[in-house]
Amino acid sequence: MSRVNRTISSNLVFLSQYAQSIGEEDFSSFMDCTPEEFGAYLEGEPIGVQHLVDIHRYFGIPYEDFLHRDLSRMSLAEFSQLLEDHQATKGKAASASDGIAIPLVPQKASASYSERQREDHHLAGTFPTLKLPESFLAGKISKRLRAFEIEGFSMAPNVQPGDIVVGEKQDNIYDVLDGECYVLVLVDGIVLKRVYLTTTDESIFQSFRLFSDNPEYEPVDVKGEDVLEIWKTCYQLSGM
Numbered sequence: 001m002s003r004v005n006r007t008i009s010s011n012l013v014f015l016s017q018y019a020q021s022i023g024e025e026d027f028s029s030f031m032d033c034t035p036e037e038f039g040a041y042l043e044g045e046p047i048g049v050q051h052l053v054d055i056h057r058y059f060g061i062p063y064e065d066f067l068h069r070d071l072s073r074m075s076l077a078e079f080s081q082l083l084e085d086h087q088a089t090k091g092k093a094a095s096a097s098d099g100i101a102i103p104l105v106p107q108k109a110s111a112s113y114s115e116r117q118r119e120d121h122h123l124a125g126t127f128p129t130l131k132l133p134e135s136f137l138a139g140k141i142s143k144r145l146r147a148f149e150i151e152g153f154s155m156a157p158n159v160q161p162g163d164i165v166v167g168e169k170q171d172n173i174y175d176v177l178d179g180e181c182y183v184l185v186l187v188d189g190i191v192l193k194r195v196y197l198t199t200t201d202e203s204i205f206q207s208f209r210l211f212s213d214n215p216e217y218e219p220v221d222v223k224g225e226d227v228l229e230i231w232k233t234c235y236q237l238s239g240m
Contacts, residue, residue, distance in 0.1 A: 005044040007070055012041055014072040015059065018079060031055065057106060057128045062086055101129035102166065104147040110190045130164065132235075144169040146231055148183050148190060154212040155181075155192055163238050165192055167231025173206050173224055184210070185229035186222065192233070193220070 031038070031054045041047050056063055060083050065071070071079060104127055105113050130147040147166045150159055159165065167183045176182065178196045193210035198221065206224040 002044075004067055005046060007068060008047055008066070009042050009044050011066055011069075011071045012038075014074075014079075015055070018076060059083065060086055060128065100133075100142040101131050102142055102145045102147050103127045104130040104149065104164070105190070107149045107151045110148075110151075113185065113190065130166070130237075132166070140168060140234070145234075146183075148192070148231070150192055154214050154217045156214045158213050159192060159236065160238065163236060165233050166235035166237070168234050170230040170232050173227070173230065176206075176208070176230065181233040183231040183233060184208075184222070184227055185231075187226050187228060 031051045033041075033048070033051055037048075037051075041051075052063070052066070055061060055066060061071075065082065074082070106128065145166055145168055147164050150163045150165055151161050153161065165181075165183060170176065170182070176195055176197060179194055181192065182195045183190060183192050184195070191210065193212060196209045196211065198207045198209050208222045208224070208227070210220045210222060212219075
């Protein structure tokens with residue numbers, strides 16, 4: 001087994017433990033690999049390039065650190081600081097080039113994002129970032145923006161799978177405007193829908209009826225208490 005492969009094997013064990021500590025029990029699932037493939041990597045088999053990219057995108061670990069640095073020698077606190085320092089460096093680089101880094105929630109991370117929100121383990125800093133020119137944001141505060149990679153055809157033809165939608169955080173459930181498009185982070189997933197309020201009594205939780213632009217999809221009713229976050233769509237980037 002080569003030194004690099006030994007380091008990768010050790011780091012995969014460490015990341016499995018870290019993933020469990022933040023509520024992601026099945027570490028291999030977000031890598032989109034079989035248990036057999038994952039076991040082979042632990043035994044020192046060369047890691048697939050796409051799986052290496054998955055790890056980088058999901059955790060935000062610099063490639064050099066993952067391939068050449070034994071993370072198992074670090075405490076969880078030291079590892080968290082490594083991720084924060086890397087994210088800060090990326091943010092400074094983006095600002096220096098007239099760009100703002102916005103956390104991007106990839107399709108594969110959607111389920112774990114919702115789970116973290118429910119368990120109060122939201123770690124936006126571990127996600128990859130989408131860099132947008134500062135002028136493009138038109139004065140919006142970047143910390144209140146999040147980008148989501150869309151899957152499925154429910155909002156076709158206006159939004160296609162693989163498109164990226166940037167949303168602005170909505171703090172008040174009553175600020176939702178009927179018929180506008182929102183990204184809703186629910187207890188069981190993330191959806192992009194046209195939202196309508198179905199109750200108006202402010203003494204109780206609002207409930208929503210969610211409509212797709214694609215007429216083949218039926219409306220869905222969602223209880224207000226099942227909504228963890230609301231992001232009003234403000235930009236759409238196609239083909240990314």
